[in-house]
Amino acid sequence: MAKLKQAKRKNNFAMWVMFSPYLFLLIAFGLIPVIMAILEVPHESRVNPDGGWDAFKIVLQDFRFLPAVGHVLGFMAIFVPTTIIFVIAMSLMLDLNPSKWKKWLRMSYIVPASISGAVAVLVWYAILQPTISPIREPLSWVGITTSDQIWQTKNLVYIFAIMAFFAIAGNWILIQFGSLQSISGEVIEAARVDGCSALQIALRIKLPLIKKYIVYMGVLIFAGGLQIFVEPELLNKGIYLGIAESWSLDQLAFELAFTTGDFGGASALSLMLLVPSLLGALVVIFKTDMFEEAEVNRNKKAEA
Amino acid sequence: MKKKYSLIAAAAVAVMAGTTVMAMPAQAAKPKITIWVDAPRLPGAKLYAQIMKKTVDVKVELKAQGELVQKVSLFNRVKKGWPDVVFGPPNDVSVLRDAANARALNDLAPASFWKDMEAGNQWCKGEDGKYYCVKNDLAQTVLWVNTKLMKDFGYTVPKTMADFEKIGLDIAKNHPGYSVGALGAQGAYSSFLWPSQCPVNQATSATAVKIAPKSPKCTRATTLLNNLINAGVMSTSAPWDADFIKDFGAANKVVMTIGPSWFGEFVIRPAGSWNVPAGQITAAPMPMWAGEKINYSGEWGGGIYTVSPHSKFPKEALAFAIFMVSDKRNVVDVANPDGSKGAPTFPASQKGNAFWKAKVSSDKYYAADPYPAMLEQSKKIFSGEKPVSYDTNSAMEGVFSNELKKSKNAQTALEAFATYATNLAKQLGYKVATS
Numbered sequence: 001m002a003k004l005k006q007a008k009r010k011n012n013f014a015m016w017v018m019f020s021p022y023l024f025l026l027i028a029f030g031l032i033p034v035i036m037a038i039l040e041v042p043h044e045s046r047v048n049p050d051g052g053w054d055a056f057k058i059v060l061q062d063f064r065f066l067p068a069v070g071h072v073l074g075f076m077a078i079f080v081p082t083t084i085i086f087v088i089a090m091s092l093m094l095d096l097n098p099s100k101w102k103k104w105l106r107m108s109y110i111v112p113a114s115i116s117g118a119v120a121v122l123v124w125y126a127i128l129q130p131t132i133s134p135i136r137e138p139l140s141w142v143g144i145t146t147s148d149q150i151w152q153t154k155n156l157v158y159i160f161a162i163m164a165f166f167a168i169a170g171n172w173i174l175i176q177f178g179s180l181q182s183i184s185g186e187v188i189e190a191a192r193v194d195g196c197s198a199l200q201i202a203l204r205i206k207l208p209l210i211k212k213y214i215v216y217m218g219v220l221i222f223a224g225g226l227q228i229f230v231e232p233e234l235l236n237k238g239i240y241l242g243i244a245e246s247w248s249l250d251q252l253a254f255e256l257a258f259t260t261g262d263f264g265g266a267s268a269l270s271l272m273l274l275v276p277s278l279l280g281a282l283v284v285i286f287k288t289d290m291f292e293e294a295e296v297n298r299n300k301k302a303e304a
Numbered sequence: 305m306k307k308k309y310s311l312i313a314a315a316a317v318a319v320m321a322g323t324t325v326m327a328m329p330a331q332a333a334k335p336k337i338t339i340w341v342d343a344p345r346l347p348g349a350k351l352y353a354q355i356m357k358k359t360v361d362v363k364v365e366l367k368a369q370g371e372l373v374q375k376v377s378l379f380n381r382v383k384k385g386w387p388d389v390v391f392g393p394p395n396d397v398s399v400l401r402d403a404a405n406a407r408a409l410n411d412l413a414p415a416s417f418w419k420d421m422e423a424g425n426q427w428c429k430g431e432d433g434k435y436y437c438v439k440n441d442l443a444q445t446v447l448w449v450n451t452k453l454m455k456d457f458g459y460t461v462p463k464t465m466a467d468f469e470k471i472g473l474d475i476a477k478n479h480p481g482y483s484v485g486a487l488g489a490q491g492a493y494s495s496f497l498w499p500s501q502c503p504v505n506q507a508t509s510a511t512a513v514k515i516a517p518k519s520p521k522c523t524r525a526t527t528l529l530n531n532l533i534n535a536g537v538m539s540t541s542a543p544w545d546a547d548f549i550k551d552f553g554a555a556n557k558v559v560m561t562i563g564p565s566w567f568g569e570f571v572i573r574p575a576g577s578w579n580v581p582a583g584q585i586t587a588a589p590m591p592m593w594a595g596e597k598i599n600y601s602g603e604w605g606g607g608i609y610t611v612s613p614h615s616k617f618p619k620e621a622l623a624f625a626i627f628m629v630s631d632k633r634n635v636v637d638v639a640n641p642d643g644s645k646g647a648p649t650f651p652a653s654q655k656g657n658a659f660w661k662a663k664v665s666s667d668k669y670y671a672a673d674p675y676p677a678m679l680e681q682s683k684k685i686f687s688g689e690k691p692v693s694y695d696t697n698s699a700m701e702g703v704f705s706n707e708l709k710k711s712k713n714a715q716t717a718l719e720a721f722a723t724y725a726t727n728l729a730k731q732l733g734y735k736v737a738t739s
Contacts, residue, residue, distance in 0.1 A: 046402070046732055063727040131546040147547045148540050148709040241489060242702020259695050260731070261377035261403065
């Protein structure tokens with residue numbers, strides 16, 4: 001009995017040692033900034049002259065707030081489902097075909113993913129700018145010959161969706177391909193013996209087995225999309241001045257802080273943005289069996 | 305002028321969060337100042353640091369225009385980090401004064417300097433009659449003319465806006481493919497709306513502004529622009545957008561264009577830009593709007609130097625600005641990375657301006673001396689437009705330009721801008737008059 005307690009204490013100690021580097025980062029770059037943001041909200045500014053928690057209301061009533069919500073939701077409505085469906089389809093197909101080309105295929109997925117953020121903006125600027133574009137012929141078939149047909153605020157939801165899609169789809173294809181590899185070959189073999197077609201195996205066997213990874217991917221893509229900042233900000237400041245002014249919610253927070261000098265409003269908006277991402281994380285932890293499964297497996301192994 | 309260097313700006317913005325705040329200079333025998341300048345001002349600032357090496361410790365930092373405005377609240381919060389003297393866009397003086405970071409400068413320089421600057425520095429004069437900034441240059445608009453094309457096509461330089469429009473429509477009919485300018489970025493505002501006295505940012509006090517897009521002074525300009533846009537001779541791109549350069553600028557198909565005094569040295573001439581051959585370009589006075597007595601100019605840019613009230617060496621800080629605007633070594637001699645020499649901009653100081661005149665007037669590049677037209681227009685910048693505490697430039701370059709590209713209608717674009725700017729102004733407590 002005493003031995004067991006000792007073992008437990010040892011376990012606890014090991015847990016804390018392993019956890020401490022992350023705990024430090026969590027406190028320094030997660031908890032402290034959140035607490036600072038909360039404390040910052042009621043400060044006075046020219047926009048909120050009396051200070052106080054009105055800051056939340058003032059931000060919600062800001063004339064740029066609703067358009068920014070519209071932009072981000074429009075962007076996500078295209079980006080999130082397209083990416084999820086494409087990733088699932090591609091990884092299932094990659095899993096299907098065990099040819100010698102697989103290595104090269106995998107590389108072809110990961111290369112576009114290495115062009116992300118700031119670089120992606122420049123790359124896509126060059127691709128979509130009709131004068132220098134490598135695809136200017138196809139662009140001209142659909143009637144696009146001048147830059148002012150492309151670079152308009154109303155087109156940005158599509159442009160950013162394309163940028164974001166290419167930046168992350170490749171990585172997720174490989175990750176989901178990895179999760180498909182974890183499915184036991186016996187299960188697939190059994191299904192095949194029972195007369196499942198390849199499509200049925202993919203949809204009825206493989207897909208349910210990697211469901212939790214797909215939910216996990218969905219939540220991360222959702223949270224990332226919600227916080228889109230680099231692409232519009234760079235386009236706005238570096239390429240077409242003003243084209244994406246306060247286009248996304250993160251940009252509006254940035255704008256409030258650094259153009260209007262309203263740190264309280266910026267903090268209030270940041271805290272509001274934290275909520276959906278936090279909810280997403282909670283869904284992954286408590287509503288999927290993402291982490292419990294691992295534990296069950298371990299126990300099973302221990303039993304064996 | 306900031307466009308060309310805007311990638312640097314973007315990079316600066318991207319790393320903003322990670323930038324360290326520098327410490328205030330310690331009190332020492334040798335004065336120490338920190339200077340923030342953008343890329344076109346960098347060679348002059350570096351030269352100044354070298355010249356002053358023995359007497360003043362000058363630290364030069366390359367910053368995007370307007371970066372101080374983004375950081376000043378942070379500096380105010382932590383009570384350190386303010387640079388001593390900064391180059392920025394003209395509207396910043398109002399924003400920086402609100403943030404208590406633009407010092408009154410009158411006592412820091414001898415009366416002779418202020419006399420030299422008197423004509424050029426009106427923008428910087430506060431309601432109390434004190435100067436809160438030093439204007440680097442005047443960016444008054446003039447009519448840039450390609451004398452060769454004008455002659456080939458048989459046009460005479462327009463004296464009125466009606467003539468300007470008539471030539472534009474004739475070009476559309478008889479010489480399709482040629483252009484009379486580009487309206488993107490601040491083109492429509494500085495070249496047409498402002499000279500027409502359209503109330504875009506007519507601040508009447510620190511808390512009141514007139515934004516009246518439906519005023520006849522606005523509609524006459526937007527009507528003219530719409531006619532030229534519809535005829536296909538006026539582009540809604542910016543003069544440095546790749547397609548405008550390719551189709552018109554570098555193809556040498558811009559017959560004439562209204563643009564600021566720095567267009568010649570910075571947009572029309574450089575090899576990487578329009579690259580118009582020598583002996584074809586000159587500047588003419590602004591055409592006059594019907595019923596007016598003065599052919600006003602607008603301004604596009606015309607940056608300013610501000611000195612922080614937190615500077616321990618404000619005299620030394622202002623001395624840098626004085627060097628930049630009036631010293632021959634910067635105005636005409638400093639070597640730029642692209643091989644050109646001197647500042648591309650029309651100095652606001654009379655002394656500096658005389659050096660600049662000597663250089664530009666004798667420059668064989670121009671078909672005829674562009675200086676007299678610039679000088680005339682420098683005295684005719686319509687003074688109704690004023691610095692305001694909100695970011696009107698971004699609204700103009702963003703909301704106006706985007707709406708113009710979309711609708712191809714200058715009036716629609718102006719009204720979209722007015723709605724946006726009115727919201728910005730009201731948020732800061734401005735009273736907005738619409739008529």
